[in-house]
Amino acid sequence: MELHQLEAFSAVISAGSITGAGRLLGRSQPGVTRAIQDLELELGYALFDRKGPRVTPTQRAFLLYAEVERSLVGLEAIRASARAIGLDEARPLRVAATPALAAALVPRALARSGAPADTHLRSAAAEQVVDALLSRAVDIGIATLPLAHGDIDLHYVIEAPCVAVLHHADTLTQAASLSLSQLAPRGLATVANRYRLRRGIDRAFEAAGLRAHVVLESNASLNAMMAAQAGLAVAIVDPATAFGTPVAGVVTRALDVDIPFFYGVFSAAGRPPRDDVKAFVEAVETISLELLPGAKRHGAERHDALVARREASGSLHASEGAIA
Template identity: 35%
Template sequence: MLNPRQIEAFRAVIVMGSVTGASQALNVTQPAVTRLIHDFQRSLGLPLFVRRGSRLVPTEEALALYREVERQFVGLDRIARAARDLREGRAGTLRIAALPAFSVGFMPRAVGEFMVERPELDVALYGSISSQVVDWIASGFCEVGFVQTPIESAHLDIEPLVSAPAVAVLPAGHPLCAKTVLEPADFAGERFVSLENSTQLRYRIDAVFSQARISRQSRAETPLSMIACAMVAAGAGLSIVDPFTAAEYDKRGVEIRTFRPHIHLDVACIWSAQRSRSGIARQFMSFVRGKLATFADVEP
């Protein structure tokens, strides 16, 4: 069995060019390095160094052996670096699932920015409706998820993230663009692009207009805010959507306006209650929480 300390001393003498340099690098005495080298040569049965004056000069056999030793040390360095990166949350694998409102632009940008400082991190990002995200997290297919609340599940830990007010989206140049805040009365008789009645936001929007006794001309319907925004940009009508999706279409044929009374989209981060959370996943959730600050409802 080769002595690791002898191999380390051999490598240090080659790299540093002298016994003195090796002793300083290893923080041991010069006699200790000399003894390690002598014992290493004897155990191998190879002449590794020849003395020229006060210097030890590596033989051809030593240089050939060094190349093999260096490959092994590089492998060990990689293992140590990988462990450090995992410890510091700079490497590993992260599987993320997010509701459609996040998937259009907000979440891909957040993931990209997060990865810039973590070049060894592998990420998988999936987008789907909140119920599907719940299934992916509960089954362990993804580690961290972002969903619209309220939801209930005994298999999940749920952490509220943001309560963001929905916004009105109008075709560029529409007369209502002259206003900074829109109310239900502004939509009276206007063509309206509705979200599908399978979405929580649709029910909340309908409730507001019903309470105000305002009728809209609902001529189009879609389950996704991104489709609603694209239809608005094409002139199909007005709509009310989540602010995350609306931000992706701002100035792309669409104008965004505040809508009152506020209709909130509540978003939470979810985790499996049966699995531990990796450090990298916790870091990512904190990173996203910071990014969401600009969307929080800060108006009275």
């Protein structure tokens, strides 16, 4: 298969029509049609169901799209690096992070570290962040634990306690900190990935003999905070979102049980980081410790022990004081 075929396929998925894809690519409609037909012929199966001028991707097309996009993004990164090398310019810094960490930490760390003017930031699920790094599409990744992959170098792990976010008029804001027994009867909004942060939240409620009444779960903590702003629910979220992307009309309170939020900064194994990558990694650590109340840094060798701690039945270390 050829590059122009993959570009045509990606454009048709995005535009929803052959005509729209042609406009995106600056190609003729017959040229795009021929590229798709040739690709389908080579693959041996249809990628689109045709209905007049509109096309509908098949299930196989959606499965292929993720692979094609990863390849095209990686190719564009190579092109950018090649241009920079040819002009004797600094190569772009390519970062991938989960949405909460991308919004809360990366811009601040870039400003602190004096990163190159040409920086590429991708926001994706933790598994996709790891995938982007392993495929060499990015230079550095920031994602929640676990991060036990053999082909990455974990630089360190940051731990900080989760918090509750409430509508400013909620009666629970009168308390300096909140217990799970206070939150259990309420509708809760939180994250949905059961193998990462959500696992720690569920474990804490189980350890207290309680069941969380989740009325909204999302792939992004910011959505849970917006639910609190709307008065729909009390949000239990990671501290990066709560303190890094503040929302008007809500109040943040500590929990009297420790629900740790763990994330790591990592790069490709056996690939010594460039100076700008090193500076960025150091800046993420500094920003994390400054921005997140109660944040701690752990060495990479603590990874397995930290994951095991989260898997335990729950910690009962009280947090002190309110967080405004």
